[in-house]
Amino acid sequence: MALDEFFVTGEPLIYAGMVSIALVSAAIIFLLTYFKRWGWLWREWLTTVDHKKIGIMYILSALVMLFRGGADALMMRMQLAFPSLEFLNAQHYNEIFTTHGTVMIIFMAMPFLIGLMNIIVPLQIGARDFAFPFVNALSFWSFFLGAMLFNISFVIGGSPDAGWTSYTPLAGAAMSPGPGQNFYLMGLQLSGIGTLATGINLMVTILKMRAPGMKLFHMPIFTWSTLVTCFIIVFAFPILTVALALLTIDRIFGSQFFTLTGEGLPMMWANLFWMWGHPEVYIVILPAFGIFSEVIATFAKKRLFGYSAMVWSMIIIALLSFIVWVHHFFTMGAGAFVNSVFSVSTMLIAVPTGVKIFNWLGTLYKSKIEFTVPMLWSLAFIPSFILGGVTGVMLGMAAADYQFHNSYFLVAHFHYVLIAGTVFACFAGLVYWYPKMFGHKMNERIGKWAFWLFLIGFHVCFFPQYFLGLDGMPRRLFVTNIAEWLPLNVISTVGAFGMGAGFAVFVFNIYYSYRYSEREKTGDAWGHGRTLEWSTTTPVPFYNFATVPYVDEIDPYVRMKEEGKTTFDEKKLKPIHMPSYTGQPIIMMGFLAFASFALIFEWIPLAIVGLLLAVGSMIYRSFDYDDGYYVPVDEIKRTERKARGL
């Protein structure tokens, strides 16, 4: 393969991208070398199995991905508001909306939430780490390397351009030759392994490692949402694994699953994709519901209203999520009966969701609301999400969907639920738990700026799109070529830049708070913590809990505070068993990423070498009987006394 085929050429924007990647990489390498931080990076981060550090790495990567997906979005908005600028051509636009969708769902929303779960869930249930810390590190590196593999496509080999849904036959080898679609397939496959492993890992952690006395119906609601989400992950992700594998085999080894030749069946891809894809939507929304529940209860200073109804509605949503996939293609002509069934099942999801909304309102009833930044994000979620939810029901009405499908009405709907739901929750959760992670709060004043900019930008951006859809503007259109569509598109673009500004202020706040925020002295940073994560000191010691409290109620930390109990009971101290850090996860996943990269370019011998190396490292792991170490009681005493100022 010639070098000019390997690198993407001919696009000034992409050359700029290459230059900035090269500069940033050089800067990072220089800084690490100059400050002699390579060893630190390896010992403290790359080899870590500590759930808190892995969580932080997840969130950092997700923020970078949010930046990348957001940059894609702004480029699209530029193009649609100013068609005469000749900013992007059709091909480039297609690549950008494809990567925007994929990055935002797979490499931003999910890792962000998984990052928060990583840090918070063990703390909420009184565990010292995940059930399988090694596997947790493996999951992170599979996600991270999968994301990098996908992201590098725009400078090497060419980006995928068939949409994040990658419908066949368009995405098949015949109509989309070259490595672009392979990047999509292998990037998702690699990170999918990690997601599945995380699902199993968290499920076992929650089922087996809860504090003594804590029954399932004593668990904090975010932990419940995580458990339900893991259930969806375990039963939905294998479908994606198979779908991606079949399309990969189609493209690279010539099988005929989704082809137009050999009696293949391209429509099967849409079915498989959405059998995973619809549950996936709930994988990113249920944890968001959990976060809102925690934040609203905390700053309403009141117990969550209807706890069991909240839990059961999540379980029902999870079950329903597996039987609605056809609503993504009512227009495929499956017939009135099939469409009716899926129409009704889709609309039924509105019932448990409605129950949740009313329970949040019930939590606010007779409360004392404090408008902190996480609370603002959570409160803004309720009315914003309603606008997305009701249009979701309208889309669920199959006969009407024939008019909404593939239009900007749909685009507006899913951005309303995914941004007002998931993205608001990511921001709310990050700001809320920020003191627990980093030992200081984010600045509230700057945080409010970010919030209002983003919120107003969001509505200005997406509300007009409902009307564009009703006026017949299809999604994925690279140019606004009907004069009536232009004004609303311009408004939408203004809103998008408002959101961009909000995000920039948010990121600035991270820097500002790092420099100037007051350091935390207590573990209960907001003063109203209700659950166990607030009972540890800040920063959280690497073993989390010196002694794990006995729990037999919802919101145990409220009573602990009343009774003056802490997680440091000197009489009950015992040595704590902890897992050792290891470089194996990053190396193992590095080999797999190498194999995936080779497969993308169809260099089969190299792919086999990578695969053999990965298998070899797994065998090495099997023979490695390192079962961790014990933290002696003296060290625990010293750490806790220092942290608690005793």
Next chain:
Amino acid sequence: MKSKPLPKWLGLLPLSLIVFLSGCGQMTVLNPKGPVAQSQYDLIMYSLWFMLGIIVVVFALFAYMIIKYRDRPGRKDSDYDPNLHGNTMIEIVWTVIPIIIVTLLSIPTVTTLFDLEKPPVTENQTTEEPLVIHATTADWKWFFSYPEQDIETVNYLHIPTDRPIEFKLTSADAMTALWIPALGGQKYNMAGMMTKLYLQADEVGVYDGRNSNFNGEGFAFQTFKVHAEEEEDFNAWVEEIQTESPELTQEQYDELLKPGLTEKTAFSSTHLDYVKHHTNEGMGYTIENFRELYDAKLHLYPEDIERQETFD
């Protein structure tokens, strides 16, 4: 800390309603020109009232909660009950009401779904017998074949008013969708399949039609105009095509199937005898013959589309 009331932006809501209501008249989907679009419009409007009701109730409750229960000086102590955590009666009420709403929405949805599978029936129809048109797509163009009239048009469509049209949809390559928002909702065109879509125009006019399902580089260009005209005018147009347009040879059709953009044309015969894209045997026809052509890029910029959009 100073507490701020949240609902500043709630002021946007009435504003948006005004925008919405004033826009209804012009927006294509809400301005139906035929019985199919009309039935979908009715369903949308019916659901919209429920949705507005839900929005009003939730927004009102939300505003009430965050104004009344914000942490402010001078609040009554009886307004704070930190241990209130449920009320079975009210929880049942707000579970049952959504179920009722879903039921009320389901009934017209299902009946409309079944109606849409049949040709529409209206009072002033000239004939209830549908006119059959095969709508076939190839990257990035439309073929409309009229088997009874034995004519075929490329990238434009003529239909008689007040008569149901039965579209038989299929594709020569990627999956696409036929969407004429003024006349009704869309359905997919798929190679190896044939889907059926009934539409009808009640009013004479020129409507926009397009492929609404993304299928690659030329997607934005795959549009067409629908000329709905009185029966006599339609018949005259058919006769003109039959007498004045050339026949469509297989070589010409093959040439047209190659990925790329094409001008409007018409032929006095159809491609239906050459290849049946909706069958297992015919679905790979284009790929098998022109596979190497899909690698090429057209480099289409916004300026290219102006030329394409100069219909009529």
Next chain:
Amino acid sequence: MAAEELKSGPLEYRSQEGRMGILGFWIFLGAEVVLFATLFATYAVLFGRTADAPAPSELFQSGVGMTLVMTFLLLTSSFTCGIAVHEMRKGNAKGLATWLIITLVLGLGFLGLEIYEFNHYVHEGATLPSSAYWSAFFVLAGTHGLHVTLGIGWAICLLIQLKQRGLTNVTSRKFFVVSLYWHFLDVIWIFIFTGIYLTGMVL
């Protein structure tokens, strides 16, 4: 974490790690069920889409003897694997090793026959790219075969570890988990045998 160590009960369940590992593996098997279910669904949907390739009924009818032998080998290996775990529970490391080796030999026999069978079909003109149906067949049966291969390699690693370390909480947990995996593959094969070969013969 390794806190409460039980003094009685099966070795593999005594430590918290052991219990968690086994639960985690059960959940993983749940995910594997979904994976194979998806492949079976794909196969069912593509059944009959043979294009110009030979129909499955011709090939399966002539090869039914061999698939029966394969079924017999794998079912027996599941039985011997059960005996191996039984020996492990009795604390008999040697019995465990012997029966597990027998299991692996049977598994290798199965694999050998499967490779021979695939080779035969390819010679008859039914290959991975020849039609949607044959793609689905080779990928479904091949995924199962790949799982068997991995299982054999995995069990060999464990046998070496048994020799190095003897029966401990950790090694017994590993053997127990590999036995779950092996039984699972047996169950999948029963579905493949009835769902693909027997059904394919008559339809």
